[in-house]
Amino acid sequence: MKEKIKKVSALLALGLLALPCSAQSIENIRINEVLVKNENSYVDDYGQRNGWIELFNDGYSSINIAGCYLSVNPGDPNSTYKIPKNDPRTIIPPQGYVVFFADGKADKGTFYTNFTLDKTGQIYLFDASGRNATDSVIYDINTLQPDVSIGYMTFDQNEGLKWGDLPATTPGATNEVNEIIPRSEIFREHDPSGGIMAITAMSVVFSALLLLFLLFKAMGKILSRMEEKKNASAAPAGATTAGAAPVHKSGTVSSEVLAAIAVTIKLYEEDLHDKESEIITINRVARTYSPWSSKIYGINNQPIRKK
């Protein structure tokens, strides 16, 4: 039986490990903003204006995108750029951004792709295997206005993230151009006196402890009944246990007994008696011989003068 339980447990553990997990990964990187026609907008490190792609890490741990691929035409090596390894700047911090310039020349550095954005109307981000597209963007080149970027707009409570023309280009920064009001202040606007917070929070606190109360009340009853049944089946009818602590009908030990037990334990733990440093015994103590403890070489022995 025990063997069976062990086997089932092992299988369960393996099954749990096989379950898909949502760890922080390349899945958290999204194409956040794209500028295809750059005429008077953001200038790169070489003083040139090119189209650019902004990637955003929406997770809460740093993610290294080295080895991943950006492509405007999957399968075509001239339109696919492998993000180089060994550049610490490819590690995107949580809620951080990086910008790739699409100037068609891959020899300028890590953040310059070998393709431009004005040919295909699509951008893909592939993981390091090069097979799984983790994000993609499709756009109509002809309808795009110069210096107007496309990207994710303000988070909408009902519709979530929306993609479209942005009111301003914001490479390397949030697409939100309006003042960001902290969540706490938005909450305050709805609850200026704090009354709703007090009621809500107290309800949660009460619920948590009420659930614990109910669970442990039930558990206490069940365990007490089990104990009673066990005692009833163990003890012969009419027998009393000699020396046992007097127990109330309710199953509780009287406070005097508890106090006596507590004092005994305290005295025992504090060990009020003097501690003996040596053990006195009538048993013969046999020790393995060692010259270090031998009396023959003791310093109290009188030296033997040899002539």
Added chain:
Amino acid sequence: MAAEHNFLQFLGDNLVEFFKFTGFANVEYGHLIMILVGLFFIYLAISKKFEPMLLVPIGFGIIVGNIPFFPGNQIGIYEDGSVLNYLYFGVLKGVYPPLIFLGIGAMTDFSALISNPKLMLIGAAAQFGIFGAYMLALLFGFSASEAGAIGIIGGADGPTAIFLSSKLAPDLMGAIAVSAYSYMALVPVIQPPIMKLLTTHKERLIKMRPPRVVSTTEKIMFPIIGVLLTCFLVPSGLPLLGMLFFGNLLKESGVTRRLANTASGPLIDIVTILIGLTVGASTQATTFLTVKSVGIFALGALSFIIATTAGVLFVKFFNLFLKEGNKINPLIGNAGVSAVPDSARVSQEVGLKYDRTNYLLMHAMGPNVAGVIGSAVAAGVLLGFLG
């Protein structure tokens, strides 16, 4: 003669330069006031025995943090790269409070609570101090996140107060922590008058049934069920509640005695030293002596009063639904604030004044430890809404 003059001038210039770096040249009234506050804390701890484990490190930390110095030499707690700044990191990032909760869990016996689970509700009721103070702080013009951080003082739980204020209002953390610990130390002064005011003589004499014996199984189940239930409900309380219940499992499992001993002994001692000293040192006069700090102290006192009142009144209300013989002595209502074990001790002392044979300590420990859970849950709720 000229060489001698040059030498003396050089010596004089050096001494003047040296003087610029001394505390005497940089001292302000604020520093002296804060040093006096630090000395007062040390006096309270040593002479009056008010929370000495906390007030001695905090008091000394206040002195350390308010020694005036010439800025820019990586000395002060707020200067990047200074030793104190590194130690303060644990406070700033909320590292120390969960470790303290681990130790608290490893040294807390939840038997009183398990044997009489209805006492948990008192621990919940006393948390009203937190939200009462939150409402008052909003009324006095604090921002919502500041009000949340100030409100947690009413939980009477130092680590929780530090944890939450480090997340919601790091600028006010020093004042909030010092306020929380000060009032925790003053629990024997603040609570008894409220308890006496709100209870009748008859109520104070209520003798509660002795707690039943709690089995090892129940003790082991408590931290497991506790963490699952509370953290599923309020995941933002996970750092505190997770560590509290983990520490308790180490203690109750019976097979990890060494780990439990470390958590409840050396570990909590080390962290207490670090948290006390750095929180004290964070009260540099320049950042601490503000009108806001005064407001925080006033609101902190009110939050303790509200919490105690809510706890006592809740017991009186609860008694309306309990049969004779099952009633709860309202003098343990104050113990719902989680100042462990001081508030439970206050229940015992006040109870003994009216009946020399009525020992309330073991009963008061129930709401007391429930208060620890309650305040951590409340902190999680505040963090969830305002963080």
